[in-house]
Amino acid sequence: MNQKVKKEATLLVQGYEVVIGFETHAQLATQSKIFSRASTAFGAEPNTQACAVDLALPGTLPVMNREAVACAIRFGLAVGSHVAEESVFARKNYFYPDLPKGYQISQFEIPVVQGGEVSFYLGEEKKTVRLVRAHLEEDAGKSLHEDFHGLSGIDLNRAGTPLLEIVTEPDIRSSAEAVAYAKELHKIVTWIGICDGNMQEGSFRCDANVSVRKPGDPLGTRREIKNLNSFKFMQQAIDFEIRWQIDRIEDGYEIEQATVLFDPDTGETRAMRTKEDAADYRYFPDPDLPPLAIERSWVDEVKAAMPELPRAMAERLVADYGLPEYDATTLTQSPAMASYFEEAAKTSGQAKLVSNWIMGEVSRRLNIDEIAMEAVPVKAAKLATMVGRIADGTISNNAGKQVFDALWKGEGDDVDALIEAKGLKQMNDSGELEKIIEEVMAANAPMVEQFRAGKDKAFNALVGQVMKASRGKANPQAVNETLRQKLEQG
Incomplete structure (x- = not known):
């Protein structure tokens, strides 16, 4: 742990407890999208991989991708969750330019994966973070700002890509613990082959819900840091947010619930919008998708194939x-x-x-x-x-x-x-080694006397001279043993 984090941990112990919950979007490693046959390949020309189903054009209907469900089952088994025999898809309603349907198909009240935990080590201490759920949903498109002057572009290639959103309980208590959890989760999803884990391409995106409180007080108001796409930025963003919230409270202000972004250039978080609650999304069961039924035999089949x-x-x-x-x-x-x-x-x-x-x-x-x-x-x-x-x-x-x-x-x-x-063989001939040691002792009589007078540093100097005389080929262990014997004999 670096000095900056150590200092932060001391400050928090003295005054505030940090409370962090995580929401992670793992893009599932399927060839096609969650409800259509459109490709999920990364790097295609903008808007060339969004089909009519992804856009919810009139007359189209979504069809569940079986492999996406298998990925969810694998994850549930890996973290000791309950895989629901029946789960339900819902429409999450909001309006944003990169959401072509005007809603996102997700799971709300009954997710496919329920409970579970992720254990990891922080130094030598074992930590465990409880999971609330992991649910299947489709990704939105992507807004592009960098290449347009005063305008934004929309690329809908990513729309409909299958995601598994993994939600934790608020069990994490420091930025270092948050990064350790995220790394362990990243290892799990890549290890079992459900996600390629490429953070730069957006395959593994983390949102951190951060709040602070006095020990024993109710949970504080959280601010959600969105789309953390590197472990380095994750720690920097959380550390800044912790300091910002503590300073704000100490100055007499209240924390307002919000969604914030991290700017790696300034090392600061900044508010993007007021944080929505579930009610704001007007969830309701998707009328085009029946409940997702998973037979126990399928779970057993997936379990048998797990690494x-x-x-x-x-x-x-x-x-x-x-x-x-x-x-x-x-x-x-x-x-x-x-x-x-x-x-x-x-x-x-x-x-x-x-x-x-x-x-x-x-x-x-x-x-x-x-x-x-x-x-x-x-x-x-x-x-x-x-x-x-x-x-x-x-x-x-x-x-x-x-x-x-x-x-x-x-x-x-x-x-x-x-x-x-390369002539790298060590000198293991005892006779040749003894000869070199005797020559070194004769040439460095003052060092020999210093050692015999109790100055141990002289021994290391003599070892160095022997190694130099052997051009580094003498076995260091043999040098130490033979030289000490010779010195103690005299």
Whole structure:
């Protein structure tokens, strides 16, 4: 946690409690829209993927997309929710240029997914956020402002795209906790394959309802921060909103319920409109759609095809490989990373060392090159071989980085051949090592006397001289053991 957040947490403990609830729109990974056969592909020319059904032209009727329902069932199973045997679609009425029907088909009183929870770790502390519901609905179009001077354009390609709106109880108590929850939810929906999670393209959009109160007081008035499309901006927006609300209350003003937007250029939130309540939308059952009936056999079928979930896999990695909880949680950020770890760990028999390399050098290079884990150029088997050579003392960890760099750049794919070609083998000949140590001790007699007089820093200096004399090829562990024996003998 950074210093800014630590300071904020101290302020809130002293005076106010933060209360945050989340609404997340996960765009479902279906080929067609929720009530029509129109494509959901991203990046098409504006208004080329909105069909008559999406626009509710006279004479058209919506037809439920079965795969969208299957996605909802998968999510419900993943978070321990109740999947309703019967749920109802409603019309949410409001008027906005990018809403061609004048209403949005959603679910209100009886959603398809009810209850459930999302658990995650914030540092070493386990947190659990309860879910109220997750309901199916169609997306609206998109208003375009940047490319028009004094005007706005409307792109209806997104209209009718299937969404799963996931709503939490107001259980979150800090911006750091909010980001940790959002990351865990993002991991779940991508892990089970119902959403690609691309925040830049709008596939995973979060709204944060933020309020503050004195501990023990009723819930304060909330302001909803809309369309947070990065975890970095999410934390910045919530932190600003918390400070703004506290300052406002301290100055004697009341908080008014509102919908606000976050401006990343200024780092501030600004009011967009007065926040509506459910009554303002005049919900009523959609007359064109019958209740959605889900048979138990279908739920059982989906359950049987579910992958091992990330939290369950993390617990297994701790149990099977002896990993720390932190490592196991990090390695289960994606199925690709988890699979990569297991293959390398099983092949090498060095689970912790493999974990350190994946969380360290592998992740660092992925970030630098901006590529996904699925495209990692160093295969798990090659990493396993290299890690094995480090574990058996053939090469040092630093030499391992040179081998890894060569593998990453495609300079070769035979680990042992690269070690030979680069002359990276550690010196494991005890006789040769003893000779170097004796020469270093003779050339650095004052350091030897300092160590024998009780100055431990002199030992590290002597180790450095031995490593220099061996041109970095001496095994550091052997150097430490042999040098100490030689010094203590004298």
